[in-house]
Amino acid sequence: MKANCWISPNTVEVTEVPDPSILNSRDAIVRITSTAICGSDLHLLDGYVPTMQKGDIMGHEFMGEVVEVGPGVDRDKLRVGDRVVVPFPIGCGACAACLADLWSCCENTNPNAGLAEKMFGHPTAGIYGYSHLTGGFAGGQAEYARVVLADVNPLKIESDLTDEQVLFLSDILPTGFMGADMCDIHDGDVVAVWGAGPVGQFAMDSARVLGAAHVIAIDDVPYRLEMAASQGYTTIDYSDTDVRSRLLELTGGRGPDKCIDAVGMEATHGAAHVQLYDRAKQAVRAETDRPHALRQAITSCRSGGIVSVIGVYGGFIDKFPAGAWMNRSITLRTGQCHVQRYMRPLLERIERGEIDPTRIITHRLPLSEAPHGYDVFKHKQDHCEKVVLTP
Ligand code: NAD
Ligand code: ZN
Ligand code: ZN
Structure with a gap:
């Protein structure tokens, strides 16, 4: 075959x-x-x-x-x-x-x-x-x-x-849905989704079905943001906008109630990264200055909110904002x-x-x-x- x-x-x-x-x-x-x-x-x-x-x-x-x-x-x-x-x-x-x-x-x-x-x-x-x-x-x-x-x-x-x-x-439909389900969405919640790829799009649709009043899509690919906008979601292009400031502006200064990371490893590598490959030592990558979706989600989320991670991660990520996570009572949920x-x-x-x-x-x-x-x-x-x- x-x-x-x-x-x-x-x-x-x-x-x-x-x-x-x-x-x-x-x-x-x-x-x-x-x-x-x-x-x-x-x-x-x-x-x-x-x-x-x-x-x-x-x-x-x-x-x-x-x-x-x-x-x-x-x-x-x-x-x-x-x-x-x-x-x-x-x-x-x-x-x-x-x-x-x-x-x-x-x-x-x-x-x-x-x-x-x-x-x-x-x-x-x-x-x-x-x-x-x-x-x-x-x-x-x-x-x-x-x-x-x-x-x-x-x-x-x-x-x-x-x-x-x-x-x-x-x-990807169950994955996007699980991303929203892990957010325990209440009627009226503002839900921000990093990544307007297929998984992100389904996370947005699921958030709406589960009662979100306002869904915000974050990406830097114009046609993917347009696809989200065509469904009635607010969009933020992170290449020309400070994401956290814009999210605070959209939520009366508090931040989204729930945040979904539908990006994963890509956020650490970026399209323009230099990648070396070594079978024995695993993949070695050069970090770029691209904003990191998960860091941004944790620091933007309202205090007491939920950050739900469906983007796939492999090994370690650097500079995890443990202070923001702990001091502002943020719940982190994730899973394949x-x-x-x-x-x-x-x-x-x-x-x-x-x-x-x-x-x-x-x-x-x-x-x-x-x-x-x-x-x-x-x-x-x-x-x-x-x-x-x-x-
Ligand atoms: P995709 O690569 O098409 O979408 C990722 C999107 O994220 C792209 O549109 C990209 O432009 C955007 N992006 C990159 N960096 C960003 C940043 N810093 N901020 C905002 N957006 C950014 O992939 P996909 O098929 O939609 O999958 C998304 C993620 O979900 C991947 O990591 C994938 O492995 C993961 N996934 C997880 C499960 C699971 O079971 N948890 C299942 C399927 C897919
Ligand atoms: Zn898959
Ligand atoms: Zn079993």
């Missing part, structure tokens, strides 16, 4: 690879009908995740049709012919974390748990297409994928919603998304027309053009917001 593979920093390539097969009795094989490129894939592309290996299949946002199931898959849960969206974190459904609805912290699904433990202090869940740190599971930017624990994780789509309406249930917690309720919101996930799709490309998709998404060319690939 054809698959989009990581070759080296800044290079992905669509190549011929062996078809996946059932390895464990609870596996299923899914023929992929739609898959997408995520901001998290850019961290891999950039070479910030040192546990990628040449030939690894990319992609953790995918859906399709079940074409084979292992003998141990509970037939009441999944059968050949079912149409499914696959959540990016792999849960076992039975450990303490999964039972607490903390699916991305599953204790059982990362075969390289020791590696994750070294990085993060404790193991984290297996993730498709996200390097050997999260288990080395082949990703979904391919014609077929092996889905593990297939009777626990995939969401069956039984209505006639299109792929484009449900594909983002695999990751617990996708399985949100998939079904969000599917219902899509069915009721409360959220339209298709609004962010700007590029529809065949899988064979995945490298071009990465290029336009990363460099924000051609007004790219979200790329959907079809094998």
Whole structure:
């Protein structure tokens, strides 16, 4: 089959690879009908995740049709012919974390748990297409994928919603929603969102659905800010405006009630950074003078407010404003998304027309053009917001 593979920093390539097969009795094989490129894939592309290996299949946002199931898959849960969206974190459904609805912290699904433990202090869940740190599971930017624990994780789509309406249930819609959910939004809250990429846009939509009276989008990419403005959100271009001052001005001097960081590592590196790559010593980067989203969120948030972090971070960030955080009673919440917690309720919101996930799709490309998709998404060319690939 054809698959989009990581070759080296800044290079992905669509190549011929062996078809996946059932390895464990609870596996299923899914023929992929739609898959997408995520901001998290850019961290891999950039070479910030040192546990990628040449030939690894990319992609953790995918859906399709079940074409084979292992003998141990509970037939009441999944059968050949079912149409499914696959959540990016792999849960076992039975450990303490999964039972607490903390699916991305599953204790059982990362075969390289020791590696994750070294990085993060404790193991984290297996993730498709996200390097050997999260288990080395082949990703979904391919014609077929092996889905593990297939009777626990995939969401069956039984209505006639299109792929484009449900594909983002695999990751970025639940992620944006979790960003807003962690904010405990009260009617009338002002919510500021750093990053108007796909995750940020869904965090904004979710904040509004959950009762925010005023949503403010912060970015420096004009067409992404325009996309947010078209939904009725106030925008701040951080390249020509002092973000904290503007936020205080918009909130009677108190700051936003809730702040969401939908930027992550990019904030520390920036588009113009000088990046060296050394497999053994991990990625080494030169800090730029770009403002750091998380620092800004903590120092701008009103006292007693909540800062919710859904942007992905890897190792350490410098100059964490612990003083502002502690002295002003700010709550910090974060996590890789617990996708399985949100998939079904969000599917219902899509069915009721409360959220339209298709609004962010700007590029529809065949899988064979995945490298071009990465290029336009990363460099924000051609007004790219979200790329959907079809094998
Ligand atoms: P993206 O790269 O398209 O969007 C990031 C946006 O942030 C860009 O528009 C960029 O211009 C903007 N930005 C950069 N620096 C900024 C700054 N200092 N202030 C304000 N905006 C700034 O990516 P995306 O797909 O929207 O993903 C966003 C983040 O969410 C990434 O870090 C991604 O890894 C992460 N993510 C997390 C989860 C999770 O489970 N927590 C899931 C999916 C994605
Ligand atoms: Zn993702
Ligand atoms: Zn588990």
